[in-house]
Amino acid sequence: MSDVGTTRQLALGTGRRHRRILPRWVRRLAGPLLLIAVWLMLTATGLVSSRTFPTVPDVWRAGSALVSQGVFLPALGVSARRVAIGLAIGLGSGLVIAVVAGMWGRAEDVVDSGMQVFKAIPTFALVPLLIVWLGIYESPKITLIALATAWPVYFNTFSGIRNIDRRFVEAAHTLGLGRWGIVRHVVVPGSMPGFLVGLRISLTNAWLALVIAEEINATNGLGMLLSDARIAFRLDRIVFVIVVYAALGMLSYALVRLLEERVLVWRPGFEGEQ
Amino acid sequence: MSSPREPAPGTGRGAPALVAQGICRSFGGREVLRALNLTIGRGEFVAILGRSGCGKSTLLRILADLDPEAVGKVEVPARVAVAFQDARLLPWKRVAANVGLGVRDPDVEARVARALADVGMTDRHRAWPSTLSGGETARVALARALVREPELLLLDEPFGSLDALTRLRMQELLATLCARYRPTVLMVTHDVDEALLLADRVVVMVDGVLEHEVTMGAAASRTRSGDRFGVLREQLLGMLGVHGH
Missing domain, CATH: 3.40.50.300 (P-loop containing nucleotide triphosphate hydrolases)
Structure with a gap:
């Protein structure tokens, strides 16, 4: 008597494993919503006192008040500008240094070991130095963000370039491409997966660096809202600003994912396609 | 044959x-x-x-x-054109872009189309290399060599x-x-x-x-x-x- 094999019903007609009813981003929203639900439950039931942690409606009211008083949006604008400028400088320089180190063998040893030193220094330990050199206004803040975002892009792009299959470079050479053509058609697209990993880390670092940077002379920006709320002992406002930081972080993460889906369509089995 | x-x-x-x-x-x-x-x-x-x-x-x-x-x-x-055993199509370029890469001619598209027709791959010109079978990959590699009129x-x-x-x-x-x-x-x-x-x-x-x-x-x-x-x-x-x- 032989064993009977299992019978599987294959999906018919659709051509995909199974149809997804909800788009992926909707499914991904479930996590944050669940967290808010837990927060609602813990504070509404009195399990956590509102002196320890404000309730959801409290935070909502604090936020709307800040918006209607015309305090929130200007602060957000100032902070977003700092992140945008710092990120542009950090990404740009990280990328340029990575291409230089990745393309010229002789530059690699010097540049890469130099960048390793940078990585070993905790960026935020540079704050006192930046204040002495650059003062307490915009430049130390933007510099800090640029420093914190340059190295993740550098390291991941550099290793992306190094991991490009040499055979593709050879093929490009036989197709008559020169150095610039190889950079454009092989090195840039080939290192894109690495660059995007770096970009993700850099964006996270950018918001982190913003919080630290805005502790320097907090006269405007989200950091000011936070320190004012602390001085006034307004937990609802503190939590509101934290929620704003979280939303900004998630928004930038979503942007990178969107970019990855666009740029990396060629990758087989790329998870973003599902 | x-x-x-x-x-x-x-x-x-x-x-x-x-x-x-x-x-x-x-x-x-x-x-x-x-x-x-x-x-x-x-x-x-x-x-x-x-x-x-x-x-x-x-x-x-x-x-x-x-x-x-x-x-x-x-x-x-x-x-001179080369076709390798491992084809070496650039995975981030579609078939037509792979074939036309490095061809200096204002009429690249027509030449690429002709080369792909020669190897019977016209209908796959927008495909990504990772989706091609072994035979199709070899065909594209051949087209990429021949399009250069070597x-x-x-x-x-x-x-x-x-x-x-x-x-x-x-x-x-x-x-x-x-x-x-x-x-x-x-x-x-x-x-x-x-x-x-x-x-x-x-x-x-x-x-x-x-x-x-x-x-x-x-x-x-x-x-x-x-x-x-x-x-x-x-x-x-x-x-x-x-x-x-």
């Missing part, structure tokens, strides 16, 4: 398409090529046979200008990784396209049948030099059923050190 075509003479019809003289190459003290000489006439199809590791791919890389450390003299035409076509075991049936179909396609465009071809292979079916001249490489040479006669001998085919096959296998077939 082969289309009728006159055997091109090795030399004599004008200047040769390829001249390699005294090519030497060693890797870490091991001599792979030892003062190798090779001349190929214009429009001639030469196949280099050899066991794996005999240096035939090394020679092809030198001729393709991929080996800066080789010694010797190489004369090749201006337009004066010299270098083929490094172009069908080596294909299954037997697909390989036969690709050999047929290559024969047809060579009859149509008549490029000078140098193909490296370890498949004796493939060399006999496609080449005008078969050269056997042993220990870094070209030792034996078999010039194919009329087109009739290039069919598997031809009388000479079996004889030549036996002869070449003997030169490669395989007996009793």
